[in-house]
Each structure stands twice: as structure tokens, then as C-alpha cells.
Amino acid sequence: MDDITDDNTTDDTDDNTDDTDDNTDDTDDNTDDTDDNTDDNITDDNTSRYDFFKVDIPDVLNTESLSENDKYINFKSINKRYDDEDWMKIEGWYNELNFYSKVFQYFGEVIKDKEGMFGWWIILISSFSSFITLVSLEPFSLSEEHNAQYNWWKSVLLAFLSLGTTLIAAWVKKKGYMIRIQIIDKRINRLEKFLGKIDYQLRLVPYNKRDDYFNFIAEMRDEYTELSIYTNILRPAEFTYTVYLITRFNSPMVRNTWPWYDTKTKEPRRAFAQNIINTYKRQYSIISRLCPCEPNIDEYNPLLNDIKDEVKRNYS
Secondary structure (H helix, E strand, C coil): CHHHHHHHHHHHHHHHHHHHHHHHHHHHHHHHHHHHHHHHHHHHHHHHHHHCCCCCCCCCCCCCCCCHHHHHHHHHCCCCCCCHHHHHHHHHHHHHHHHHHHHHHHHHHHHHHHHHHHHHHHHHHHHHHHHHHHCCCCCCCCCHHHHHHHHHHHHHHHHHHHHHHHHHHHHHHHHCHHHHHHHHHHHHHHHHHHHHHHHHHHHHCCHHHCCCHHHHHHHHHHHHHHHCCCCCCCCHHHHHHHHHHHHHHCHHHHCCCCCCECCCCCCECHHHHHHHHHHHHHHHCHHHHHCCCCCCHHHHCCCCCCCHHHHHHHHC
């Protein structure tokens, strides 16, 4: 019996010792798990700071691992709309009206400069007339003959200055600079608003959230028709002159804009620009009128000659 008791006691002691070791191991494991969790929490906190700046790309758009053929097939399968080809016509609307907007903007600046110049001349002439009127030679002892001559020349000069002021004011009124400036400013505002609506649909609205094409043109067609008419504001000669000014002196401001650029390839249309510049120079420049050695204007007429190859050689 004693041996059995001793054996039981010994076994119990060993079991307790093993349990204690197991508990110790469990405690260590828990400690390690706590450390791992702490590290994970710290990592998660650090990572979450940058999650805001990350953009998750949908699998349907993630084409980095696709071949060129797969990319094409994948693109064609994304939200294909039934009115895609029709919306290309809206891009035509945008290009045409954007062209008119550029022309109106530059022509408006031209007539504003002219109106400001004529207004400044009127101010200068009026100020000079007032100065001459107020100048008196009474403190100087002039003879009656000299005084009479002075008064005569003074009256003649004032008459010419008054005539000049009247003619300039009449010319400004005849040209209707102020009225035209107001009309052009209003037209530019309408064009910018209309272009903004188109640009919103073409670039900002998600592809599958665009308005229905037929509903869009039904809403916009009347306004488009009004905005596409420019002859009631600009004469053809003024339109051509403005396009010439933009092409020759302000080309950086119309980058990637039709008709100066091909909107698909983003390449400049040098033949178009060369035609505009040379045709206008041969028609209106004084040197071209006086110098017989200047080429004939027909050489730069795109309806009569193809200068595309020549332009390529000059700019290659």
C-alpha cells in the first residue's frame, strides 16, 4: 500500500509539474501573441495613415499584367454604351464652338484696344485744348499786331483740335465699339457656359453616368444653333484677320485646339497655319503691294496648290 501511495504521489507531482510547464508555455505563447498583436496594431496604424492616398484599381481596370490584345478586349468590354458613336458628334460641337470662342476673345481684345486708344486720344486733345485756352500772354508786353496774330493762331488751333475730337468721337460711335464689346462679352460668356456643359459630360462625368445622347442634344440644339452663328457679330474680313493674329502671334494660347491642331494626334496643322499667314501677308502687307518680286498670292491658296509637302520640308 505504501508503494502504491508513493507511486501515486510521485505521478501526481510529475503531472502538476508538466501542467505548470504547459501553463508557462501557454503564458509565453500568449505573451508572444500579445507582442505580435501589438506589432500588428502598430503596423496597421502606420499603414492606415497612407491608405487615404491609395487608390484601389478595380480588377476590370487593372491591365498591367495583360497582353496588348487582352488590353484591347478588356477596354472594349468596359461599360460599352449604345450611343458612343453619337457622342463623337458632341466632340465636334465642342471643337467648333471652342474655335469661335477663341476668335471672339481675341477680336474682343482688339476692339477694346482700339476703343481705349481712341478714348485716350480724345482725352489728350481735350486736355491740350483746355491748356491752350487757359494760357494768356497778357503779362507780356506784346504789340497789337503780335497779339492779334497770337489770338488768330490760337483760335485756328483750337478749331482744329475741336474738329479732331468731334471726328474721333463720331468714328468711335459709327464703329459701335462699345455696343460690339458688350455683345461679344455676352457671346463669350454664353459660349464658355455651353462649353463647360459639354466638357462636364465628356471629361468629368463617369463614362457610364453620361446623359442620354438624344436627351442632351434635344436640350442643347437650339442654343448650339444660336452660338454657331457668328456673321451677325464679325464680318468675314474681321474673322480672317483675327485668325491670322492668333496663328502668327498667339499660337501658344491655342495649343491642342482645332483647327490649329489635329485633336486626335495632337500634332499642329502647319499647312493650315502657313496658308493663313502667307495669304494674309500677300494680300494686305505694304511690302507685298510695292515689291514685284513677292510671290503671287495664289501660290499659298490651298484651293489651288498643295503646300503640305513644302511645309513639311521647312519644318522637318
